[in-house]
Amino acid sequence: MLGMKFFGCAFSAHRNFSTKITGKNTKWAQGKYKSGYKAREGEAKNTKTRERVQWTDQQKQVMSAISEGKSVFITGSAGTGKTILVKHIIKQLKKRHGPSKVFVTAPTGVAACTISGQTLHSFAGNSKNNKAYKRWRKAEALVLDEISMVDAELFESLDFIAEPLSKSMKFGLPPVKPQQNSGGKQFAFEAECWDSSFDLQVNLTKVFRQSDPQLIKLLQGIRTGESDPEDLNVLEQSCSKAKPDPTVVQLYPRNEDVNRVNSSRLASLGNELVVYTAVDSGEDSLKRQLEQGIAPKEIALCKDARVMLVKNLNTWRGLVNGATGTVTGFYESKDVGVTRICDDGLLPVVRFDSGLEMTIEPIHGLQMREIQSLKESSYLSYWHGLQAFTSVRA
Numbered sequence: 001m002l003g004m005k006f007f008g009c010a011f012s013a014h015r016n017f018s019t020k021i022t023g024k025n026t027k028w029a030q031g032k033y034k035s036g037y038k039a040r041e042g043e044a045k046n047t048k049t050r051e052r053v054q055w056t057d058q059q060k061q062v063m064s065a066i067s068e069g070k071s072v073f074i075t076g077s078a079g080t081g082k083t084i085l086v087k088h089i090i091k092q093l094k095k096r097h098g099p100s101k102v103f104v105t106a107p108t109g110v111a112a113c114t115i116s117g118q119t120l121h122s123f124a125g126n127s128k129n130n131k132a133y134k135r136w137r138k139a140e141a142l143v144l145d146e147i148s149m150v151d152a153e154l155f156e157s158l159d160f161i162a163e164p165l166s167k168s169m170k171f172g173l174p175p176v177k178p179q180q181n182s183g184g185k186q187f188a189f190e191a192e193c194w195d196s197s198f199d200l201q202v203n204l205t206k207v208f209r210q211s212d213p214q215l216i217k218l219l220q221g222i223r224t225g226e227s228d229p230e231d232l233n234v235l236e237q238s239c240s241k242a243k244p245d246p247t248v249v250q251l252y253p254r255n256e257d258v259n260r261v262n263s264s265r266l267a268s269l270g271n272e273l274v275v276y277t278a279v280d281s282g283e284d285s286l287k288r289q290l291e292q293g294i295a296p297k298e299i300a301l302c303k304d305a306r307v308m309l310v311k312n313l314n315t316w317r318g319l320v321n322g323a324t325g326t327v328t329g330f331y332e333s334k335d336v337g338v339t340r341i342c343d344d345g346l347l348p349v350v351r352f353d354s355g356l357e358m359t360i361e362p363i364h365g366l367q368m369r370e371i372q373s374l375k376e377s378s379y380l381s382y383w384h385g386l387q388a389f390t391s392v393r394a
């Protein structure tokens, strides 16, 4: 980003790549990483497994650049270790600067949740707002994940904001609108300031997740939009010819399609619908995040509807995010609070595929949508209409 270097590092995938970005201001970074960090470069803890990871030379190169205060863009195909590297770097950055000076962002709420961050707009501000200005001033490092979802115009705005950062400066970000291009440019990678924004761009090449070379080649071809017809043929041959099991989850790329399929399947059940409407409370910024999250504002359920939990309720009992089940009926709740989310005062009873049957109560928890205990999933579609449970917030 021109002179600003506000973006410390950037992990990314591009168009067909996915992106992650993490940043550090060169000016601020210089000299700050000299001790401690480098000594641990070659051997870092995998936060998930608590096992030691032997970083590749490329991963070490990224860590080293970050430690020198460089802005870095990281990309790479599936399973090349982008996420684990980003998480490690975030940890190191927070250790170095303190958690309040490292901002971890992603263009959408769902993507932000994945990295325990915030949306890019909630960090950068979408209006002329003093709080956003203070965040920019305070930031020592900015991590932007899934940069492929950021368009050229937005990227250029970020560059514009970050570059001068003068005290009197006013700024506001445009909304994320991938269809609106900056001079016909669609992706951040096409922004004029792209190359000058990063001191280092790394394409991680060692794939850890898959070992079958043909599968790796196939996945990489799909990612870059340059699939080898022979690979696609293999994929085609691998498709099952059997009639699809209607209870199997179906994936759709757009919410629009999911909603269409869900509605038609729900209608085909012919049972009376019970509607739940979310009640959100709390800070406005958090409420705005809810609008972008996976929990819908409204959900309709009926007996026999297939549903899915979208939040861990009780891991010990297998009630985890993704657990599926079927609505077997509704329980008339004595809790008057339930009428806030459902006029009929009914709570759904669900038999999970594990056999466990239970009433789903509204859940209260920070940053979650008060529900409505159930909600429609954004990307999954099920037999009989896909509904998913969601959690709730007080």
Ligand SMILES: Nc1ncnc2c1ncn2[C@@H]1O[C@H](COP(=O)(O)OP(=O)(O)OP(=O)(O)O)[C@@H](O)[C@H]1O
Residues within 6 Å of the ligand: 018, 046, 053, 054, 055, 056, 059, 076, 077, 078, 079, 080, 081, 082, 083, 084, 085, 208, 209
């Ligand atoms: N240097 C390494 N040594 C051993 N395992 C590694 C290393 N780097 C990453 N891995 C492992 O490879 C797997 C894939 O890593 P990761 O999820 O970070 O990839 P990714 O590039 O983010 O994938 P995707 O783009 O699909 O999200 C993980 O199990 C991770 O622990």
